[in-house]
Amino acid sequence: MDQQELKKRVANAALQHIEEDIVLGVGSGSTVLCFVEALKASGMRFKEVVSSSEETTRALQAAGYPVSDLNAVGEVDIYVDGADEIDPNKCLIKGGGAALTREKILAAAAVNFVCIADRSKVVACLGRFPLPVEVIPMARSYVARELVKLGGEPRWREGVVTDNGNWILDVHYLKISDPVALEAAINGIAGVVTVGIFSKERADLVLISEADGAIRVW
Amino acid sequence: MDQQALKRRVVQAALQHIEEGIVLGLGSGSTVLCFIEVLKESGKRFKRIVSSSEETTRALQAAGYEISDFHALAAMDVYVDSASEIDPQKCLIKGGGDGLMEEKLFAAMAGTFLCIADSSKKVDVLGGVPVAVEAVPMARHYVARELIKLGGEPRWREGVVTTNGNEILDVDSLDIHDPSALEQTLNSIAGVVTTGIFARECADRVVMIDPDGEITVW
Numbered sequence: 286m287d288q289q290e291l292k293k294r295v296a297n298a299a300l301q302h303i304e305e306d307i308v309l310g311v312g313s314g315s316t317v318l319c320f321v322e323a324l325k326a327s328g329m330r331f332k333e334v335v336s337s338s339e340e341t342t343r344a345l346q347a348a349g350y351p352v353s354d355l356n357a358v359g360e361v362d363i364y365v366d367g368a369d370e371i372d373p374n375k376c377l378i379k380g381g382g383a384a385l386t387r388e389k390i391l392a393a394a395a396v397n398f399v400c401i402a403d404r405s406k407v408v409a410c411l412g413r414f415p416l417p418v419e420v421i422p423m424a425r426s427y428v429a430r431e432l433v434k435l436g437g438e439p440r441w442r443e444g445v446v447t448d449n450g451n452w453i454l455d456v457h458y459l460k461i462s463d464p465v466a467l468e469a470a471i472n473g474i475a476g477v478v479t480v481g482i483f484s485k486e487r488a489d490l491v492l493i494s495e496a497d498g499a500i501r502v503w
Numbered sequence: 504m505d506q507q508a509l510k511r512r513v514v515q516a517a518l519q520h521i522e523e524g525i526v527l528g529l530g531s532g533s534t535v536l537c538f539i540e541v542l543k544e545s546g547k548r549f550k551r552i553v554s555s556s557e558e559t560t561r562a563l564q565a566a567g568y569e570i571s572d573f574h575a576l577a578a579m580d581v582y583v584d585s586a587s588e589i590d591p592q593k594c595l596i597k598g599g600g601d602g603l604m605e606e607k608l609f610a611a612m613a614g615t616f617l618c619i620a621d622s623s624k625k626v627d628v629l630g631g632v633p634v635a636v637e638a639v640p641m642a643r644h645y646v647a648r649e650l651i652k653l654g655g656e657p658r659w660r661e662g663v664v665t666t667n668g669n670e671i672l673d674v675d676s677l678d679i680h681d682p683s684a685l686e687q688t689l690n691s692i693a694g695v696v697t698t699g700i701f702a703r704e705c706a707d708r709v710v711m712i713d714p715d716g717e718i719t720v721w
Contacts, residue, residue, distance in 0.1 A: 356644045386694070390642040393693035421667050421696070423573055424608050449639055450668050472690045473703055475611035476604070478639070485691060 286498045289319075291403040295494035296320040298502075299401045302490060303363050305329050310391040311345060312366025313338035313384040316401055320365055321348050333358045337366065337391050338384040339448055355394060364395035368488070369414045369481075371400060371407050375488040375503075376464040380417030380481030383447050389479050392486035400488035404495050411464055415440070415455035417481035422452050424476020431474045432456050435467070451478050504716045507537075509621060513712035514538040516720070517619045520708065521581055523547050526571075528609040529563065530584025531556035531602055534619050538583060539566050553579065555605035573605075582613035586706070587632045587699075589624050593709055593721075594682040595701040596629050603637055604667055604697050610704035618706035622713040629682055633658075633673040634689075635699035640670050642694020649692045650674050653685075669696050 286294075296319035303309060309331045311317060321341070325348035333353040336342040342352045355361075366388055370378040377400065379385050392398045408414075416437070420428045429439040437456035445453050461467055464484035471480040493501045504512070514537050521527065527549045529535055539559070543566040551571040554560040560570050584606060586595040595618065597606055610616045636657070638646040643659065650657040650672065660671040679685055682702035689698045711719045 355641050359644065359648075386639055387641060389693040390639065390645060394642075394645045421604055421608075423605065426574065426577070427608060427612055469687060469691055473687055475607045475697065475704060478696050479693070486693060 286496065288403060288405070291494040291498065292316045292319045294498050295401045295403060295492050295500060296323045298492050298494070298500040299365055299399055300324070300327050300329070302399050302492070303329070303365065306332050307362035308333045308335070308358055308360065310335050310361040310364035310395050311337065311341050312364065312388050312391065313341045314367045314382050316367035317341060317365070318344055320401065321345055324348060324350070335361060335391060337387040338382070355390065361391060361395040363397045363399060364391045365399045365401060366392070367402050368400050368406055370411050371402060371488070371491060372411050372464070373409065375400070375491055376411060377483040377488060378411050378414050378416055378481050379483055380419070380453070381414070383417070383442070383445050383453055385417055385481045386419050386447065386449055386479040389483060389486055392483060397489045398486065399490045399492065401492045404493055407493060411461035411482065412459045415457045416459055416461070418454045418456060418471060419447055419449070419451045419478040420454060421476045421478060425452055425454065428474055428476045429454055435459070435470065449478065509712050509714070509716060510534060510537045511541065512716055513619055513621065513710060513718060514541045516718045517583065517617060517710040518542065518545060520617060520710065521547070521583070524550050525580035526551045526576065526578065528553045528579045528582040528613055529555065529559050530582070530606055530609065531559050532585050534585040535559055535583065536562050538619065539563055542566065551576065555609050556602045579609065579613040581615045581617055582609045583617050583619065585619050586624060588626050588629050589618065589620055589706065589709060590626055590629050590682065593618070593706040594629060595706060596632055596634055597699050597701055598635055602666060603635055603699060604665065607697050607701065607704055610701055615707045616704065618709045620709065620711050622711055625711065629679040629700070630677055633675050634677055636672045636674055636689060637665055637669045637696040637698070638672060639694045639696060643670055643672070646692055646694050647672060653688065654678055667696065
């Protein structure tokens with residue numbers, strides 16, 4: 286089964302883990318766009334829908350779902366999003382699509398975070414995928430030097446500006462054996478807005494589509 | 504001695520700790536403006552000067568100093584600024600202005616952070632003034648709820664947008680017996696960009712004046 290088909294499978298499976306009339310948070314990326322398609326096909330309706338990126342907002346609106354401002358909504362019941370890497374403790378790396386700040390805010394504001402992905406995203410230890418770190422533009426050089434001190438090799442994702450007007454450093458070669466500690470350490474660097482490690486805001490439920498299309502839930 | 508005379512005296516004392524030819528960073532506020540006056544009279548010259556606010560930049564330019572671009576800077580020798588409160592470990596509460604991020608970045612980069620203050624700013628435990636928390640606009644309500652869970656009373660500084668496009672919550676009633684721990688906790692809340700607690704970036708040297716005009720350096 287090709288990767289697009291696996292994304293569709295897991296996006297469809299996610300529908301069984303959400304209910305109508307809740308406040309639904311929707312993340313970003315290609316698997317989530319499949320999820321928006323699945324939502325539309327299902328005809329499910331929600332109390333409010335909030336979105337983590339401009340791209341997702343457009344897709345939701347095109348599918349007939351009005352999008353609310355998180356500040357007007359309060360708590361989110363369920364947040365559905367993908368991930369770039371998932372470890373056995375449901376800690377994640379996110380941010381390949383540069384929407385990590387809003388994604389982390391929604392994951393934090395949600396009671397339940399349902400993470401959907403295909404099998405290629407499951408790892409024993411986070412860090413093979415370069416770790417995205419969103420920084421205030423003026424702090425880029427300083428933060429990069431601090432990340433080098435932590436053993437990483439930061440590269441500026443040149444030309445990319447986040448929805449919040451910030452920049453992204455992709456940090457290569459970090460071995461993330463303790464995601465909680467590293468997330469806290471990077472959050473403590475002046476100028477860091479968000480780090481792509483989701484350990485404090487890890488997934489509550491993970492849905493994985495296996496190579497044969499079977500869905501594994503953990 | 505009147506306020507202005509005290510201010511002049513303490514900045515003159517601070518100036519004795521600053522060598523010519525260094526890379527100097529300047530903060531903001533009335534004490535820093537007074538420092539610039541005294542700097543001009545002293546005729547001291549520096550390798551580079553960077554500024555954390557527009558107001559400071561204008562004052563420096565009026566005094567005949569050329570301002571360097573912060574981005575081009577690899578290191579800063581001394582950062583001079585004031586604070587709202589200083590505890591015995593030299594941890595600070597700063598600002599309140601919309602340049603909080605710049606100030607924290609300067610403090611983080613500087614080899615020496617020299618803090619100038621009058622003795623009324625010295626406290627045993629921080630928290631007599633509100634702690635400013637800079638947050639991504641979308642996260643304002645979520646962050647406020649988290650701050651309330653920590654025992655704080657956040658107030659939105661309505662209408663204020665920081666230089667980085669974010670919003671400010673002023674938080675009263677936080678327990679700051681352990682500034683480092685609280686700073687870390689606040690930095691780990693999704694959507695928080697920076698906070699007015701300077702524990703990790705505490706002052707290295709404090710030059711303080713009491714109402715009689717006596718200077719203490721610690």
